[in-house]
Amino acid sequence: MNTIVLVIIIATCIISYMGMNNIGLFEKYKFNVAAIESRKEYFRLVSSAFLHADFMHLFFNMLSLYFFQGVVFYFLGNIGFLIIYFGSMILGNLFSLMIYKNQPWYSAIGASGAVSGIIFAAIAMAPKEIEVNFLPGWIFGTLYFGYSVYMMLNPKQWDNLGHSAHLGGAFFGLVYSIVMHPQLALSNWYFLGVMSLPLIYLAYQIFVKKKIR
Structure with missing residues (x-):
């Protein structure tokens, strides 16, 4: 594993653990629309990615990153x-901030956006070489995004995970990888296309159906 x-992972685990056991710290550093827009607490755009709802949420994100x-x-x-x-x-x-700008109470936590960017960049470079628990990487990525989109479009009262961040994060990872290695990324268009389907559906629901406002 690379030192970075x-x-x-160590920093995320430590800070997440602290947040799970300190509600004051959790509230101070989580993503919250009102805190960012009204009080200009832009540090939450980064700090919220080091907080997680529980150990399963933390484990899944860090495992995917690994x-x-x-x-x-x-x-x-x-x-x-x-x-x-x-x-x-x-x-x-920032994408979450944009789509939830009329919901000042909206809050979220998790490294989902960052991990989504890594997943998309990796699949763009080598979709056939990655395997996660006996699943090809691009299939795992499709399931990962499919679950996130489903949870975002069917919110649960107890769920404050940053599902919406997946779309913005995945977009950044994909664009960066295409800019750096355009021929390699575009040669894997089929795998990227399949993995993008849940996110395309999410974009349709947000920008066309106006479901999330």
């Missing part, structure tokens, strides 16, 4: 990985 990923990080480092290097991880994190949360 190890540091991110499985897909190797390909990103191989093709894009340390700087490329950091650009994708934090760029996807911020863009994903």
Whole structure:
């Protein structure tokens, strides 16, 4: 495992654990529309990605990061990985801020946006070489996004995970990988297309059906 990923995973686990046991810290650093827009607490665009709802949420995100990080480092290097991880994190949360701007109470946590960017970048580079629990990486990615889209369009009262951040994060990871390796990324258009279907459906629901406003 790359040292950068190890540091991110350790930091995320420690901060998430602290947040699970300290409601004051959790509330101060989670993504919240009112806090960001009214009080200009833009640090929440980053800090919220280091908080998670529970150990299962934390484990799933960090496991996904672990499985897909190797390909990103191989093709894009340390700087490329950091650009994708934090760029996807911020863009994903900015997208959430945009679609929930009329819901000041909306809150979310999790590294979903950042991990989505890594997943899409990895699949763009090497969709056939990645395997997650006996599933091809691109199938795992499709299920990952499918679940997130379903949960976003069918919100539960107890669910404050950052599902909407997936779309912005995935978009950033995909665009960055195409810019850096256009021929390689475009040669895997089929796998990227299938994995994009849940996100395309989400975009349709948001921008055409206006379901989330």
